[in-house]
Structures are given as structure tokens and as C-alpha cells.
Amino acid sequence: MIEQSFSQKPWLNDIAGQLGQLLEQQRLPHGILFHGHPGSGTRDIGYWLSRQLLCTENGLWGPACGRCKSCSLLRAGNHPDLVMIESDKAHIGVDSVRKATRFLVNKAQLGQAKVVIIEQAEQMTEAAANALLKTLEEPTPFSFLFLISHDSDRLLPTIQSRCTRFDIRPPIGQGLKQSLGNSGLIDDYSNMSHLAQLQDADIEAEFVDFESLLTQWLQNSSDSEALALQLIEQPLALSWLTQHLTSAMRSSYRWHGIRKSPVIDALSQFEPQQLHTSIQLINTINQQLKQLPQANKKFMIESLVIDLVALIGNNAEKRPH
Ligand SMILES: [Zn+2]
Numbered sequence: 107m108i109e110q111s112f113s114q115k116p117w118l119n120d121i122a123g124q125l126g127q128l129l130e131q132q133r134l135p136h137g138i139l140f141h142g143h144p145g146s147g148t149r150d151i152g153y154w155l156s157r158q159l160l161c162t163e164n165g166l167w168g169p170a171c172g173r174c175k176s177c178s179l180l181r182a183g184n185h186p187d188l189v190m191i192e193s194d195k196a197h198i199g200v201d202s203v204r205k206a207t208r209f210l211v212n213k214a215q216l217g218q219a220k221v222v223i224i225e226q227a228e229q230m231t232e233a234a235a236n237a238l239l240k241t242l243e244e245p246t247p248f249s250f251l252f253l254i255s256h257d258s259d260r261l262l263p264t265i266q267s268r269c270t271r272f273d274i275r276p277p278i279g280q281g282l283k284q285s286l287g288n289s290g291l292i293d294d295y296s297n298m299s300h301l302a303q304l305q306d307a308d309i310e311a312e313f314v315d316f317e318s319l320l321t322q323w324l325q326n327s328s329d330s331e332a333l334a335l336q337l338i339e340q341p342l343a344l345s346w347l348t349q350h351l352t353s354a355m356r357s358s359y360r361w362h363g364i365r366k367s368p369v370i371d372a373l374s375q376f377e378p379q380q381l382h383t384s385i386q387l388i389n390t391i392n393q394q395l396k397q398l399p400q401a402n403k404k405f406m407i408e409s410l411v412i413d414l415v416a417l418i419g420n421n422a423e424k425r426p427h
Contacts, residue, residue, distance in 0.1 A: 114305050115147040116285045117276050118154075124272075125155055129167045134159075135270040136245040139227070141258045142274030143298050151274065152223050152252040156180070156188055159250060162217040166248065176216045186215040189222045193229035200233040207241045210249040218248045227253035228260035235262045242268040276301070279363075294363025295356065299345055309342065316346050317369050323419075324372035330419070334411040338404050348388050355381045373418070380417050387413055 112118040128134045138155075140148040157180055163171035170177055179185040189209050191202050206222045214220045224230070230238070241251060242265065253269060255261060277285055278297040286292065289304055291313065296304070303313035316336055322328035337343045354373030357364050358381070364370065373381065391410050395401055 112147070112150065112154075115150060115276070118147045118151050118274070121151055121272055121274065122154060125151075126158075126169075129158055129169075132167050134167075134250070136249065137242045137251045137253070137269040139253045139255060139258065139261075139266065139269035139271045140274060141255050141271060142276075144256050145298055145301050146274040146276050148254045148256070148274050149225065151272070152254050155252065156221045156223065156250075159219040159221055160185060160187055160217060166218045179216075187217065187220045191222065191224045193226040196229070198224065198226070198230045198234050200231060200237050203230065203234040203237045207237060210241060210251070211246050214248065219250060220248060221250045221252065223252045223254065225254045227255045227265075228257045230261075230265075232262070235265050239264055239268070291365070293353070293365035295353070300349070302342060303346075312340060313342070313346060316340060316343055317350070317367065320347065320350060321367075321369045321372055324369070330411050330415055334408050337407045337411065344388055344392060344407075348385055351381050351385050351388075355385075376418050384414055384417050387417075 112122065125134070134155075138152075140152050142148045157170040157177065158168075159166065160176050160180055161168070161170035161172075161174055162176045163174045176185065176187075180188065189206050191198060191206055203224075206224070210220050210222060212220070224238075238251075241249075245251075251269075253261070253265070258266060258271075276282065276298055279294045282296050282300075283292050283294070286304055291303060291310065292300065303310045319328055319332060319336055323330065323333045337347065340346075350369050350373060353364050354370050354376070355378050357370055357374050358378050387410060391406055394406065395403060
């Protein structure tokens with residue numbers, strides 16, 4: 107029986123179960139593509155599967171013990187029979203792929219299996235992808251290649267067709283609510299972008315802090331500078347602001363199942379059009395921040411807050427004199 111322990115991402119248990127069966131039947135494919143949004147657990151499941159294969163305690167196909175030398179080395183992040191390729195800057199070049207394919211030809215050092223994990227596989231250049239094809243077509247014994255991708259449409263079709271594909275789809279709304287338990291932060295519209303604050307206690311605390319700061323700002327008991335500072339310093343704050351604005355819009359259209367909170371009450375006093383324009387402003391800023399890595403984030407967010415004051419700020423806000 108394969109140990110299954112995805113308490114933070116319980117939807118992975120199903121896939122782990124399927125992979126566990128393939129292991130027990132010694133039918134695990136040589137090339138696997140794990141596809142899903144960032145945060146969905148593609149990396150977790152690829153790493154989990156590597157652990158099962160690399161553990162030397164229960165044979166190649168047996169479950170990981172968590173105690174042997176192989177398991178400890180893996181935990182420490184320096185297992186000699188595992189190569190992780192991550193995208194540097196903008197792409198994965200042919201050199202790193204060649205290095206990985208050479209590694210797969212050699213004998214394993216600790217047990218039998220050798221594993222290569224390629225993260226953000228869609229970042230492979232065409233030359234890199236072509237270098238990988240041969241390994242996928244003529245695998246050496248006991249070698250395994252796991253591709254992780256958030257955007258598999260950008261993978262060469264020849265690569266896709268030679269991998270067994272597993273799509274990781276976390277539940278949304280009610281389903282997510284059920285699988286994560288009834289956190290006070292979750293409502294019928296919760297989805298992937300809410301996961302961080304639902305799964306990490308520190309981020310949850312910051313989410314709650316941001317929510318109360320935003321409420322105070324809307325009630326005019328906190329100034330715009332404090333809001334701007336939070337939006338600049340907390341990387342998730344812009345998406346949290348969008349979440350609240352979206353919930354308030356749903357609330358003003360009387361959708362059901364929205365989480366009740368003071369911030370939604372405070373936002374619901376505005377016209378849906380004002381909320382909508384605010385969301386659009388944030389989306390524009392987000393796009394600019396993504397496309398222009400050198401963009402002056404501080405300046406852009408300060409301008410955003412000034413625009414927001416005009417849209418949804420409290421009219422009574424004191425003007426500088
Ligand atoms: Zn072990």
C-alpha cells in the first residue's frame with residue numbers, strides 16, 4: 107500500500123492512488139506529463155512519485171520508506187539519481203536537456219531508478235525538446251522522465267504524444283470547501299487563486315490583516331499611504347484586492363454563497379460600475395508589472411491607489427494642504 111499524505115492538497119490523493127497502482131503493477135510509464143496551474147500540486151506529485159521510485163528499501167516498485175539513505179538524501183535535496191531541471195530566466199536550453207539525457211543513460215548510484223524532473227517544461231527551446239525526443243522514444247532501463255507544465259499547449263506535439271498525461275485539477279467552489287474543510291475564508295467562489303491563504307497560516311494571517319486595513323481605508327479610518335504600502339510590499343495584496351472587489355460585485359448582483367465580511371459590506375455601497383472599473387485598473391497594472399519586469403512597481407501602485415481614491419475612496423478623505 108502506497109502512503110498517501112496530501113493533507114494540504116487532498117485532490118492529489120486520487121492521482122497518487124492511480125500512480126500507486128501503476129507502480130504495484132510495474133506498469134509505470136517512462137515519460138509522464140503533469141499538467142496543472144501553478145500551485146495545483148504538479149510539483150508535489152512529481153516529487154512524490156520520484157520518492158517512491160528512488161527509495162531503496164522496498165525495491166523499485168515498492169512504496170517509499172522515508173527512512174533509508176535514499177529517502178534522506180532526497181529530502182536533503184541532493185540525491186545522486188535525481189536531476190531537476192528548472193527554467194532559468196526565459197527558457198530551458200538544449201545543454202541542460204543533454205546533460206539530463208546523458209544522466210539517464212548511466213547506471214543509478216544508489217538503487218535502480220534514475221529520475222529527471224523538468225519543471226516549466228513548456229520553456230524548453232525547440233532544440234531542447236528535440237534533444238529530449240530520443241530519450242522519450244528509446245528509454246534506457248529504469249529511467250523516468252517527468253515533465254511539469256502549467257501551459258502544455260506550448261509543448262511540442264511530438265513531446266506531448268510520447269508522454270502519459272495527468273491533469274491536476276483542484277476543485278473549485280463547494281468542492282474546494284469540502285476538500286479543505288470549512289475555513290472562514292472560503293466561499294462558493296473560492297478557487298486556485300485563494301489557495302495560498304487557505305493553506306499557509308502565515309499568509310492567512312496577512313490576508314486577514316490586509317482585509318482589515320482595506321476595511322478601515324474604506325471607512326476612512328486609515329490613510330491611502332498605508333494601503334499603498336501594503337499593496338507594494340505584500341505580493342498577493344493586489345490579487346486579494348481584486349478578490350474583494352469581485353465578491354462585492356457578486357454581492358451587489360445578489361449572488362448567493364458569498365462570504366460575509368465587513369470589507370464586502372463596505373465595498374457594496376459602491377455602484378457595480380465603480381467596482382468593475384477598479385478591477386480593470388488593477389488588471390492593467392498587473393499586466394504591466396508582468397510584461398515590464400523593470401517597471402517601477404512603487405510608482406505604479408501609488409498611481410493606482412490615487413485612481414482608486416477617486417473611484418471608491420471615501421469622499422471625506424482629507425486633502426493635503
Ligand atoms: Zn526509503
